[in-house]
Amino acid sequence: MDDSDVLARRFEEHRGRLRAVAFRMLGSSGEAEDAVQEAWLRVARADDEVLNLAGWLTTIVGRVCLDMLRARRARPEQPTDELPESGEGTPSPETEAVMADSVGLALFVVLDALEPAERLAFVLHDMFAVPFDEIAPIVQRSPAASRQLASRARRRVRAADAAAEPDPSRQREVVAAFLGAARDGDFEALLSVLDPDIVLRADAAAVSLSERTRGEHAMRLSPEARGADTVAETFAGRARGAQPALLAGAVGLAWAPRGKPRAVFAVTVRRGRISAIEIIADPEHIAELDPVLLD
Structure with a gap:
């Protein structure tokens, strides 16, 4: 098995988690699949050896999704979910995928109103436990500024959650x-x-x-x-x-x-x-x- 086969196999091991990340950022199954495929193309072209593959792949998918969200904002005529704080440690990919899929459509209504960088910071940190020092280069902000992006998004999500019908x-x-x-x-x-x-x-x-x-x-x-x-x-x-x-x-x-x-x-x-x-x-x-x- 050559290096490309090994990389493809390892990418497939992470595909479910990457799709869950992309789906929560974009709110569209089709666009999530497109983002994951674009991430694979970028990974396949890369020459560098990566030690933390999961983190690297999340970064690539995050950048792809951020580009797609910004393009969507630039073409508003083209149509295109309060979450608990992340617990200690990093959840497994399977746990993260289940956690992402458990969030209702209501969150997307709120997320659509957020700026792309706010949405990405909130989704990556609050839903997938990505630390702010890894989010920062994706949104081209400092870790502190990235934390503020997620905090603003979280307040808006909490306000919307309070209005949901509980009965x-x-x-x-x-x-x-x-x-x-x-x-x-x-x-x-x-x-x-x-x-x-x-x-x-x-x-x-x-x-x-x-x-x-x-x-x-x-x-x-x-x-x-x-x-x-x-x-x-x-x-x-x-x-x-x-x-x-x-x-x-x-x-x-x-x-x-x-x-x-x-x-x-x-x-x-x-x-x-x-x-x-x-x-x-x-x-x-x-x-x-x-x-x-x-x-």
């Missing part, structure tokens, strides 16, 4: 009202349960599924949509096959023909209105959410 029964009421209005095609009723700044995201599998679905009430999805009017138009007269479900213990929706979930709708409720919906059709991601149909 599962109230969550279910809001989700039921949304589903009823969608089925009835009641546009005004939909607007009444949607936050004006709602974000709707769909993974690549969900977009593909919507493109293959035929019929008068078929839903057409794009990777991202924003605003109550746009989201209401997407759902009005549709979602007739969806039903309430628990997704990783949270109230959401599932489309489950013959009782097998083919797509799930992760819903975030804030102040009595839906502020975010994530439509997921990737089978592995659905399995991780462990959907339980409620009726």
Whole structure:
């Protein structure tokens, strides 16, 4: 086995963690895959021997994601999650990936409002326990300034978390009202349960599924949509096959023909209105959410 084969094998050992890092920075499975692939291309071209491969790979993915976030800010017309402080020591890649995937869509709504450097500092430090002296060169700041970036982001996340609806029964009421209005095609009723700044995201599998679905009430999805009017138009007269479900213990929706979930709708409720919906059709991601149909 030559050096390139060894490097490729070691990179694959870290791919799951790198994808989790990129996904939390970018909020898009497709863009996360692109970032990891770009990181591999950069790694494959590098000549230097690396002692701390995990840290080096995280740095490369961080830089790639920062470039992508800045490019997104420069093209706002192109669409594209309070976390506990990191514990002592460095979590294993498997633990970090599970921790990242456990964070709800609600965080992305807050992260999207952050400056790219703030978002990167917060995600790397608070979610993946990367020290500030390693974050600093990525954002081209001092370690102290990088700490301030993460601190500002953390305060905004905490403020948003305080507004989240903690009562599962109230969550279910809001989700039921949304589903009823969608089925009835009641546009005004939909607007009444949607936050004006709602974000709707769909993974690549969900977009593909919507493109293959035929019929008068078929839903057409794009990777991202924003605003109550746009989201209401997407759902009005549709979602007739969806039903309430628990997704990783949270109230959401599932489309489950013959009782097998083919797509799930992760819903975030804030102040009595839906502020975010994530439509997921990737089978592995659905399995991780462990959907339980409620009726």
